[in-house]
Amino acid sequence: MALAERDLAVDVARGGALLGIALANVVAHVGAAAVGLGLYPDPASVTALDRLAAAVVVLTVDRTTLPVFALLLGWGLARVVATMRARHAPDAEVRRHVRRRCAALAALGVAHGVLLFDGDVLLLLGLTLLVALALVRASPRVLVWTGVTTWLAGALLLGGLDALLLADASAGAAAPATSGGEALAERAASFAASALVAPVHLTTVLPAALLGVWWARTGRLDSATPVGPARTRVVALVLALAAGAPMAAAVGGLWSPGPVGALVASSAQLLAAPVAAGTSVLLVVAAVRAGAVPRPAVTAAAALGARSLTVYLAQSALFLVLLTPPTGVLGSVGMAAGVVVGVGVAAATTALAVGLERAGVRGPAEWFLRRVAYGRGRHDRT
Structure with missing residues (x-):
């Protein structure tokens, strides 16, 4: 899609979620003597300010930003498919185009996961896009049943995984790498392990992607379509975020859940995440x-x-330079300082995006994605 043809309000919603990603990813880069629920620092091992910072991140952006990207990914997929078919493109060409996008996302995800940040989500989004492609023309009944089933299964599966990780966290956090080569090897191994459980994580983002497909079909985000009463959306968003309160209380040190408590707290937040994502997008667009x-x-x-x-x-590259051992110039910091760094990273990358916008050019990653999807001749500056 040419820059001039993009939906401004939807881009604003995606951009806002990207700022949240910078804060949500802070936890992966901070130092901790031991880890607790959701791989956040064990409340007993950090300061009160760090506990407060962790609780705020959990309550506001953690697990709600990725579903926004999945929702808009599904919405964009359905629009691209509809546009290509309106131009009488054969189904085989449509599928080939989307599969190329999936391959490009996967390639970027592997490179990102190995070289910069083992908590990559691009590979997962590429897989989500591939599954959503198979369902993009499904009946409303199939979309609903698939979405609800994966929504419930994902909350239970990932909630159970959180409970298991909490039980294994008693040995404390792993010692940081002492050389660049060691850090690279550890990142690659960690990313490979994450890729193996990608089907589990898929269940937590596919419902949002299918919601996006449905919204594109029904014109939910079209500029001429009302998006519903603002009061209803605000109440829904507050309630969805409140579902993360048990998780926030746990990482904030207000209670110490056992395996069952961890399962309940994590699953409740995961169940509410697509609701928070959808209502926040509608609020921003409106x-x-x-x-x-x-x-x-x-x-x-x-x-x-x-x-x-x-x-x-770019966010991951900055976190690598600033915080990730052994190259992080700021060394080991706590959660509160990490949030400050995250705000700075968000500001710096916003300046980068604005500079590219003023120059009228795409980002390098967008150029690559377009180049793979379209081939030569359609990956220009527009």
Whole structure:
């Protein structure tokens, strides 16, 4: 899609989620003597300020930002498929085009996971896109049943995984790497292990992607379509975020859950995540189209959203340079300081996106994705 043809309000929603990603990923880069629920620092091993920072991150952005990307990925997939078919493209060409996008996302994900950050989500999103392609023309009944089934299964599976990891965390955090080669090997091994459980994580993002497919079919985010009462959306968002309160209380040190408590707290947050994602997207889109968001904020967030791949990779590169052992120039920091660094990373990458927007060019990762999907001749500056 050419830059001039993009949906401004949707790009703003995607850009806002990308800022949340910078804060949600902080936990993977901070130092901790031991880890607790959700791989956050064990509350008993950190300061009160660190516990507060962890609780705020869990309550506001953790596990809600990735479903936003999945939702908009499904929405974009359905729109691309509909556009290509409206131009009488054969089904084989449509499938080939989307599969190339999946391959490009997977390639970026592997490189990102090995070289920069083992908590990569691009490989997972590529897999999600591939599964959503198989369902993009499914009946509403199939979409609903698939979405609900994976939604429930994902909450239980990942909640159970959190409970198991909590039980295994008693030995404490692993010692940081002491050389670049050791860090690279550890990152590659950790990423490979994460890739093996990608089907489990798929169940937590596929429901949001299928919701996006349905929204594209029904024109839910079209500029001429009302997105519903604002009061209802606000109440739904508050309730969805409140479902993360038990998890936030646990990482904040207000209670110490056992395996069953960890399962319940984690599953409750995961069940609410697609609701939080959907309502937040609707709120942002409605606010932007109503002119309720200051123009500079719209411009910056839209620039982020249009270059989300590049910015996501740039965030990881900055975290690697600043915080990740053994090269992190700031050394080991706690959760509160990590959040401050995360804000700085978000600001720096926003400046990068705005600079690219003013120059009228895509990000390098977007160029690569377009080059793989379309081939030569359609990966230009527009």
